[in-house]
Amino acid sequence: MLNWDDISREYQSEIENFQMLNTPDERNVRAFLQNCALELHERQTAVTRLYFDQEDKLVGFFSLHNDLVKVSPSLILEHRWNLITEGLTHFPAIKLHYLGVDARYRKQGVGKYLMEEVRSIAKEISNYSGCNFITVEALHSSLTFYRDRGFKLKDSTAEFHNMLFSLETLDNPTLEATPLISKQKIQEIRDKVMSVIEQSNLTYAQVAATSGLDEIVIEQMEFGTDVDVETLASVCQSLGIRFL
The missing domain is CATH 3.40.630.30 (Gcn5-related N-acetyltransferase (GNAT))
Incomplete structure (x- = not known):
């Protein structure tokens, strides 16, 4: 509170x-x-x-x-x-x-x-x-x-x-609750995302464009900056990676 x-x-x-x-x-x-x-x-x-x-x-x-x-x-x-x-x-x-x-x-x-x-x-x-x-x-x-x-x-x-x-x-909520996952799991997903980006020779600008995010967000993921669940889910969806 x-x-x-x-x-x-x-x-x-x-x-x-x-x-x-x-x-x-x-x-x-x-x-x-x-x-x-x-x-x-x-x-x-x-x-x-x-x-x-x-x-x-x-x-x-x-x-x-x-x-x-x-x-x-x-x-x-x-x-x-x-x-x-x-x-x-x-x-x-x-x-x-x-x-x-x-x-x-x-x-x-x-x-x-x-x-x-x-x-x-x-x-x-x-x-x-x-x-x-x-x-x-x-x-x-x-x-x-x-x-x-x-x-x-x-x-x-x-x-x-x-x-x-x-x-x-x-009055008619449709939003789903954010899933609760551990920091370790978030780190595993982040590592997988960065691996796919590297193997696919994608630029951060390309990933940002397809995921609806700003390029700086993708850059922050590379350097291990804390990333929230919603951001990870958006990037995974754009790369065809299963999130959970």
Whole structure:
């Protein structure tokens, strides 16, 4: 169980000490928290919540603001969303502007916990004001995380994957629980993946493209960086490797 509070100047030292990986995507998230989040919060443009563990260590945050998203009838039909399509092209939403987990607290379920908090807030808002979706501009390195949390791809740019989570799915959950496997098993699967990549003479860019991940994620796997189950499953599927 994590504790939370709105961002304020009181937490400036904790914010300055917030650590993320040294990649362009993660530097972007950290820069937002340290340089923009407080001002936007004070102006009521984007509300930021800070989450702390039992020792009052800042472990993660997210920022939300209102949104209006254009959704094509074909996308609605594809995912069987219960929406009125005649005469409507735009729908109310809550935008997940940023979400970040301190690098020292990864693989502990913090990201999943924050996402559940976001869903709960959006669902509560929908009880008082029309709201159909949670939207996010997912950075390339976080595509798998959001996809495995039920977000659907709307479109992509060079910088982002625009994704949607339909709030109606909270009443009809279809997501499967992440399997629990040991660290040893994860390491065995990772080694097998790297072996197949080497034997097949595939580049990391090729693997990233077929698995829907960022190239930096594949590089991190080579150097033994901790990798989550969802990422491994995506790479295995793209390479035709049996996951479990």
